[in-house]
Amino acid sequence: MEARDRHLTRPAASVRDVAIRAGVSVGTVSNVLNKPDIVTPTTRSRVLAAIQELGFVRNDAARHLRRGRGRTLGLVVLDVANPFFTDVAKGVEYTTGRAGLAVIFCNSDGDLAKENAYLDLLEEQRVRGVLITPIDDASERLQRLRDHGVCVVMLDRTSTNADACSVSVDDHLGGQLAIRHLIENGHRRIAFVGGSALQQVRDRHRGAQQALVDAGLEPRSLQRVDTPTLTVAAGRDAAARILGLPRQARATAVFCANDLLALGVLQGLTRQRVRVPDDIALVGYDDIDFAAAAAVPLTSVRQPRQRLGQTAATLLLEEADKPEEHQHQQVVFDPELVVRESSLHRLP
Numbered sequence: 001m002e003a004r005d006r007h008l009t010r011p012a013a014s015v016r017d018v019a020i021r022a023g024v025s026v027g028t029v030s031n032v033l034n035k036p037d038i039v040t041p042t043t044r045s046r047v048l049a050a051i052q053e054l055g056f057v058r059n060d061a062a063r064h065l066r067r068g069r070g071r072t073l074g075l076v077v078l079d080v081a082n083p084f085f086t087d088v089a090k091g092v093e094y095t096t097g098r099a100g101l102a103v104i105f106c107n108s109d110g111d112l113a114k115e116n117a118y119l120d121l122l123e124e125q126r127v128r129g130v131l132i133t134p135i136d137d138a139s140e141r142l143q144r145l146r147d148h149g150v151c152v153v154m155l156d157r158t159s160t161n162a163d164a165c166s167v168s169v170d171d172h173l174g175g176q177l178a179i180r181h182l183i184e185n186g187h188r189r190i191a192f193v194g195g196s197a198l199q200q201v202r203d204r205h206r207g208a209q210q211a212l213v214d215a216g217l218e219p220r221s222l223q224r225v226d227t228p229t230l231t232v233a234a235g236r237d238a239a240a241r242i243l244g245l246p247r248q249a250r251a252t253a254v255f256c257a258n259d260l261l262a263l264g265v266l267q268g269l270t271r272q273r274v275r276v277p278d279d280i281a282l283v284g285y286d287d288i289d290f291a292a293a294a295a296v297p298l299t300s301v302r303q304p305r306q307r308l309g310q311t312a313a314t315l316l317l318e319e320a321d322k323p324e325e326h327q328h329q330q331v332v333f334d335p336e337l338v339v340r341e342s343s344l345h346r347l348p
Helices: 002-008 015-022 026-034 041-054 060-066 083-098 112-124 140-147 171-184 199-214 232-243 259-271 289-293 305-321
Strands: 072-077 102-107 129-132 151-155 165-169 190-193 223-225 253-256 281-286 299-302 330-333 336-338
Touching: 015 026, 015 041, 026 041, 072 083, 072 112, 083 102, 083 305, 102 112, 112 129, 112 140, 129 305, 140 151, 151 305, 165 171, 165 305, 171 190, 171 199, 171 253, 171 281, 171 299, 171 336, 190 199, 190 232, 190 259, 223 232, 232 253, 232 259, 253 259, 259 281, 259 289, 305 330
Parallel strands: 072 102, 072 129, 129 151, 151 165, 165 330, 190 223, 190 253, 253 281, 281 299
Antiparallel strands: 299 336
């Protein structure tokens, strides 16, 4: 029993162990692993047999770290429960997979302390770079990463730093598209549902106000319904607050800062037997898959989610692999309004 335990806990075989078993030098073993074509077939067979007998596993991580080039990227998002970020992550994974790299997926949950802890961990792991939707894009922690030679690309956020790359969507335009559509359908009392902590949400709100100004309407007529989070539950609560207003003051249309809020609003309205879009029209933002699959298919401002991830990962790899040639870019995609049943009712 003791011999068996010793066997189970023996240390992993090293390159030197393989060399001794095969009767060759450590350098020859290294050549078999990295440049097999320069080793004679007979010697190569002996080394491979020794590797098989000893159960040797090469430590690629250590090898790459010695070169100062990790085989992983860090991806830090605000809310892993939001399908928007899942689709962005798919785009990141597609690009990194083609480059032979892996992604460490981190969820900050909108908590700055949690975000910083993940950034500490990623730096310790010597990742090749970090893609992040930051809580604060001007944080000292992000700058410290750059100062330590870690590439950082802002994702779903426009960087205010000319010495960094960012990939985002024109959220100001997205807000305009949503409200312009509702105005064209005759709506004048419109509610905006969303919090104010995130820059993206503030930009969508400002875009919505701009659309009112462009139509000759008072921007303050946009009824703001602040929410603590951008979740389905927060959307249901917002619906109750909207329905709590007198009918003559109640919004005839609602624009939500993301689709999860819109789905919550839809649930809240439906439970109170308020018809969408006949009684209240509804528009979301992101165009996640659930938007089209909702009980009332949801009109939404579409973001190119996977393309965001692919582009951000490409920029990061370019900077990490060829820092002397790399030029920082602030890529901004245009959103697109996808009209479905939830907003098709036209007021007289």
